Amino acid sequence: MSSIGEQFELYSGNTPSRMNKNQFDGSINWITSGELKEHYISDTKEKISEEAAKNNSLKLLPVGTFVIAIYGLEANGVRGTCSITTRESTISQACMAFTSKMDIQNEFLYSWYKKHGNIIGIKYAQGTKQQNLSYDIIERFNISYPCMEEQKKLIRFISLIDQRIATQNKIIEDLKKLKSAIIEIEYSPKDSYHSHIGGAIVQISKRNKDNHLCNVLSVSNRQGFIKQSEQFEDRNVASDDTSNYKIVEKNDFAYNPARINVGSIARLTKFETGIVSPMYICFRTKDCLLPEYLELFFESRNFFYHIQKRLEGSVRLCLSYEELCNIPIVIPSIEKQKQVDLHLSKLAQKIDLEMKILQFVQQQKTYLLHQMFI
């Protein structure tokens, strides 16, 4: 165990006067505390001139310097934030930079601070309103650390997990690209099977006459059909009398004609039945068209192109049922539709699975940080 002051050179920066505008007209990185969000920081929002650095005796910190935020630590998003530089930089007075003098690597300190920074901000920062840390406070902290060899292993291990997380993100991104590419191919206009949506769907407007259903649903742009009670928690937006609400069943579609966008036509899958506000346009497919197949069509660029064309020029972005019916669609045989759906739903399942793996790896990293640093 050793103290921070013994192990590290501490340094806090400065802000060149903004009265002199050309001090901020330069190419030297100048880090403010708000930019310390990611593990590594390479570029800064503001840059200063060489003259400004000289006038304010701002040190140019080398690559690999560990920097933390020391002002305004009463805020959740500021407390515990830190980064490591990947380019030479100067810093403002709201930042504190650490340079190793002896036995502790900056990357090791980074992981140590990731674990303890939050508590340090709460327990040790001073000030009545704005909670700040200072040189005197920071230099007295004790840090437990293993030998250099072991530090390197720990750092290597954590960076492997970070790489794994980055790879996982890439896998998910690629699978999503693949899915939309397949949709583009399957749903692009073809000379054969020329048909219109109107020929394969029927509008439904059965009402909740005697108020016997109470599963009030909304159609959200992002999440599709959702329970209204969950969306608005303690607020009841539905009218007291829902007898005019439309009844929808599983596999029915609904959309708000005034809020048309890609993904805003939803298919009911989570519930067997429910009711929606009378302003929604609801419809279901005829036997010749699979609901799953139509749902994927609504994700295609081809469909997007058609609604854009219909919305062009009008002040209100409104898609009536008639206009929807006029949109051309390729409708192959039911067998072929089933194939397309099977293919794409397998892919969707795969994406779900990869997302779960990502979550798991992230949890693993949090857990390890907690276990490894004293």
Place this chain on the structure above:
DNA sequence: AGAACAGATCCCAGTGGAGG
């Protein structure tokens, strides 16, 4: 200087009434 704070404004997902 820059964070918190406060107020203004926009956006979203709705309501309800008028009128065709």
Place this chain on the structure above:
DNA sequence: CCTCCACTGGGATCTGTTCT
């Protein structure tokens, strides 16, 4: 029964002010 239109509460975001 459908469309249009004015309106709404709450959250997100933008903008200007206050505070340390």
